[in-house]
Amino acid sequence: MKISLQKVIRIVSLIVFLVCLTLLAFYLIGDARDAAANKDIDKLKDAEVTVPDVLDEYAGLYAENPDTIGWLKIDGTELDNVVMFSRHDNEKYLHTDFYGNSSYRGCLFVDGWCDVLTSDNIIVYGHHMKDGSMFGVIVDYQSEEFYKQHKYISFDTIYEKQTYEVVAAIQTELPSDSAEGFRYNEYTGSDEKSFAEYAKFIDKNKLYDTGVQISPGDKLLTLSTCAYHTENGRFIVIAKKI
Structure with missing residues (x-):
């Protein structure tokens, strides 16, 4: 039986529409679930729980999930999130939420090679979300004007409250394993x-001069997310503890 070209086009269009509808539903459901999870996380942050050596503010989070390592915030932005750490599975929270559920947003997480107590540079990864959540906001540091209004980053570990001053914003490329x-x-x-x-x-790579210098022994914080100016593009913000 011969099928007309017009009928084929209608069938293909219907399939494309259904696929798009399914993807839209997936993201909308994911957004709703993530929003609900974030509200629960905020409640845990204020829970009256005591854990030895852990700040009271974060004890509830740690009791719920011992992978909790801290909290990252930039005043005046959407960035106000729990930070996770999994030494033996560095990408565990790439697409997993605080409660262990699948999530395309994932969580902010510290590189598995870092130690928040001893490392001179703590690297934190997060997805570049177009709605400004997670690390979608750090790409705004491309603008020197944005930097001037957001010079400081709060990164508390579960052990200590800490403030960092932005040193540089960099758009770069991560070399492939063989390069x-x-x-x-x-x-x-x-x-x-090193x-x-x-x-x-x-x-060499800073987008503008902040006037903030670093010296051996400084405790640094590097926020890293994907950038799309090139293959394996990355946007990073580097700050030092004050």
């Missing part, structure tokens, strides 16, 4: 040579 090039995501602080390489990378 040569500096890999900012491998610097957690070890010796003066620090010098990182400082050189910052000075």
Whole structure:
């Protein structure tokens, strides 16, 4: 039986429509679930729970999920989120929420090679969400004017309240495994040579001069998210503890 071209086009159009509708439903349901989870997380943040060595503010979160490592906030932005850590599964929270459910947003998480108590550079990853949630906001540091209004980042670990001052914003590319090039995501602080390489990378690639300098021994914070200016593009914001 011969099928007309017009009928084929109608069938294909219907299939495309149904696929798009399914994807839309997936994202809407995911957004609703993430919003509900965030409300529950906020309640846990204020729960009256005591855990040895953990700040009272974060004890409820830690009691619910021991992978909790801290809280990240930039005043005046959407960024106000729990931060997770899984040493043995570095990508565990890439697409998993605080409660262990599948989530395309995932959670903010500290690199598995970092130690929040001893590392000279703590690297935190998060998705570049177009609605400004998660690390969608840090790409706004492309604007020097935005930087001037948001010079400070609050990153509390579960052990200590901490404030960081922004040093630089950088748009870069992460080299492939077989390619040569500096890999900012491998610097957690070890010796003066490694620090010098990182400082050189910052000075060469910073989008503008903040006037904030770093020195060996400074405790740094690197926020990293995807960027789409090139393959394996990354946007990072580097700050130092004050």
